[in-house]
Amino acid sequence: MEVNVPSVVLSPEEVQVLRPVEREKYVRxxxxxxxxxxxxxxxxxxxxxxxxxxxxxxTKHLEHLVAIREAxxxxxxxxxxxxxxxxxxxxxxxxxxxxxxxxxxxFKLENAEGNFVFIQEKEQDELRLKTVKGGIMIRCQDxxxxxxxxxxxxxxxxxxIEVRT
Amino acid sequence: MNKxxxxxxxxxxxxxxxxxxxxxxxxxxxxxxxxxxxRLKSDGxxxxxxxxxxxxxxxxxxxxVVRLLDTGRTLYPTMKKTATSKLIVDQTTLDKKFxxxxxxxxxxxxxxxxxxxxxxxxxxxxxxxxxxxTIRKYLRxxxxxxxxxxxxxxxxxxxxxxxxxxxxxxxxxxWTCVYKDANMRIRLIRDTLTVELKAKADVLIPPVPLIxxxxxxxxxxxxxxxxxxxxxxxxxxxxxxxxxxxxxxxxLRNQRMMSTIKEYVSNSESPLTLFKFKNLxxxxxxxxxxxxxxxxxxxxxxxxxxHVENKAFxxxxxxxxxxxxxxxxxxxxxTGFNLDxxxxxxxxxxxxxxxxxxxxxxxxxxxxDTFLQTVxxxxxxxxxxxxxxxxxxxxxxxxxxxxxxxxxxxxxxxEQEMIxxxxxxxxxxxxxxxxxxxxSSLKNLIDIIPR
Numbered sequence: 001m002e003v004n005v006p007s008v009v010l011s012p013e014e015v016q017v018l019r020p021v022e023r024e025k026y027v028r029x030x031x032x033x034x035x036x037x038x039x040x041x042x043x044x045x046x047x048x049x050x051x052x053x054x055x056x057x058x059t060k061h062l063e064h065l066v067a068i069r070e071a072x073x074x075x076x077x078x079x080x081x082x083x084x085x086x087x088x089x090x091x092x093x094x095x096x097x098x099x100x101x102x103x104x105x106x107f108k109l110e111n112a113e114g115n116f117v118f119i120q121e122k123e124q125d126e127l128r129l130k131t132v133k134g135g136i137m138i139r140c141q142d143x144x145x146x147x148x149x150x151x152x153x154x155x156x157x158x159x160x161i162e163v164r165t
Numbered sequence: 166m167n168k169x170x171x172x173x174x175x176x177x178x179x180x181x182x183x184x185x186x187x188x189x190x191x192x193x194x195x196x197x198x199x200x201x202x203x204r205l206k207s208d209g210x211x212x213x214x215x216x217x218x219x220x221x222x223x224x225x226x227x228x229x230v231v232r233l234l235d236t237g238r239t240l241y242p243t244m245k246k247t248a249t250s251k252l253i254v255d256q257t258t259l260d261k262k263f264x265x266x267x268x269x270x271x272x273x274x275x276x277x278x279x280x281x282x283x284x285x286x287x288x289x290x291x292x293x294x295x296x297x298x299t300i301r302k303y304l305r306x307x308x309x310x311x312x313x314x315x316x317x318x319x320x321x322x323x324x325x326x327x328x329x330x331x332x333x334x335x336x337x338x339x340w341t342c343v344y345k346d347a348n349m350r351i352r353l354i355r356d357t358l359t360v361e362l363k364a365k366a367d368v369l370i371p372p373v374p375l376i377x378x379x380x381x382x383x384x385x386x387x388x389x390x391x392x393x394x395x396x397x398x399x400x401x402x403x404x405x406x407x408x409x410x411x412x413x414x415x416x417l418r419n420q421r422m423m424s425t426i427k428e429y430v431s432n433s434e435s436p437l438t439l440f441k442f443k444n445l446x447x448x449x450x451x452x453x454x455x456x457x458x459x460x461x462x463x464x465x466x467x468x469x470x471x472h473v474e475n476k477a478f479x480x481x482x483x484x485x486x487x488x489x490x491x492x493x494x495x496x497x498x499x500t501g502f503n504l505d506x507x508x509x510x511x512x513x514x515x516x517x518x519x520x521x522x523x524x525x526x527x528x529x530x531x532x533x534d535t536f537l538q539t540v541x542x543x544x545x546x547x548x549x550x551x552x553x554x555x556x557x558x559x560x561x562x563x564x565x566x567x568x569x570x571x572x573x574x575x576x577x578x579x580e581q582e583m584i585x586x587x588x589x590x591x592x593x594x595x596x597x598x599x600x601x602x603x604x605s606s607l608k609n610l611i612d613i614i615p616r
Binding site for chain 2: 007008014017018022
């Protein structure tokens with residue numbers, strides 16, 4: 001099966017000329033684009049073939065996207081298939097909660113495995129740039145259990161942690 | 166989860182035949198098109214534009230264009246003034262006060278690399294730090310070689326290459342190098358887009374050559390595509406990168422090149438495409454072929470704008486074509502704001518201190534003497550209903566005040582023209598543009614409006 005890729009991608013020589021920070025951003029953006037253009041998922045080798053990027057680089061970025069829950073993967077045999085982490089169920093299903101220099105963004109997402117609440121942690125650096133630091137996905141049907149669990153933990157540990165209201 | 170930074174909203178009641186007025190949302194700023202974007206080239210012009218914006222709140226003047234080589238003297242003096250007069254208290258104030266562009270206006274920074282071909286502004290390009298080092302290096306070499314050739318020509322040496330041929334070959338060679346050398350190309354794109362981002366441009370405009378041949382058209386398309394691919398790696402908020410074509414008027418006669426451009430434009434992923442026809446005056450009697458080609462070009466663009474989702478067009482340095490282009494398919498039209506075009510090549514001593522004044526009926530510029538004569542013939546009343554003319558019925562003798570009024574009057578006249586277009590579209594009066602041009606000195610331009 002052929003993988004969909006953006007109509008224009010930089011050649012490996014051009015990517016090589018980029019500064020390290022730009023290269024990281026470019027490759028991550030490109031891989032994210034490819035994931036969103038292929039809703040049925042892509043394998044590392046397919047991205048490597050389509051972009052001529054280094055296999056290690058592609059794997060590193062895919063794993064990073066999985067770690068921050070921008071993507072998820074399912075293991076098939078010896079390889080893994082990577083998917084973009086769903087789309088917003090409704091444009092208004094999002095909420096931003098700024099706490100200190102961090103922002104917690106809540107989204108209701110839909111992907112092949114069902115509906116999820118996605119909580120993404122973003123941090124603002126000294127240049128006021130926001131970067132995604134991590135995220136968790138909770139199934140919508142498990143949300144109340146999760147809330148109860150969180151509440152229980154706060155009560156249990158209230159003597160030891162300071163809860164700011 | 167990110168939406169495109171450029172969104173076009175169509176309204177059925179603001180559409181008539183090939184013309185349409187849309188809401189163009191760029192970087193969270195909404196323009197009701199057609200929008201007139203004056204090209205500002207100095208701090209003084211910036212002040213005039215800001216004054217008009219603050220005093221009269223013109224809706225159709227919500228965008229402005231600054232050439233990359235002018236950013237230093239246009240956008241940054243405002244920052245300097247603020248820095249010396251205000252005590253900065255915290256980071257928020259700092260960010261707000263140091264922003265080079267005040268208010269909610271859309272800023273386009275034009276790389277204007279046609280000056281690698283035209284001698285005007287070459288010296289300035291060599292010395293400005295805002296232009297990529299690649300460009301400055303090329304221009305330094307070019308000027309050196311050019312001087313050497315000039316000397317050889319003066320010495321009467323045989324077999325000296327003609328000036329035009331020399332410029333053509335050097336220009337084409339430079340862009341061929343850019344086309345072939347990944348390092349040079351990426352540096353040029355990165356440097357240009359970075360300066361645009363620092364100037365807080367709302368749309369990124371790629372560095373492209375002046376298209377003089379089919380080969381340079383290929384280079385321009387290539388640069389547009391590469392810039393679009395690279396731009397997300399440079400801008401934090403994934404600012405949209407427009408497509409840009411700078412064309413010589415003679416390209417209009419080349420059907421093959423024009424159809425390549427049309428094909429590219431309709432398939433391109435970029436929501437905004439900007440065009441610049443260098444030194445084009447379609448009101449010229451001798452340009453009948455160009456007029457017909459321009460008309461078919463406008464028709465094609467208008468069809469693309471109507472049928473392709475999220476697509477808008479802009480025309481920079483529109484000159485006399487400003488009004489018909491705004492009426493046809495261009496969402497943004499821009500032209501110079503200096504009002505002294507014919508004085509550019511004169512000796513500084515001979516330059517008339519009084520700027521030309523826009524005549525809203527003839528739709529052309531008139532010098533002070535003609536303007537005074539017109540006022541005299543009109544019973545000593547300025548024949549204009551714009552707010553500047555009604556608030557200042559006497560003509561100032563002081564040239565500074567005269568020029569200030571002329572510039573503000575010009576902006577308000579253009580605003581009025583854009584409003585007239587929207588009104589005509591809402592009333593489905595497609596004849597309005599023809600009638601207006603028929604009454605003006607730009608009668609030949611009637612031929613370029615699609616019908």
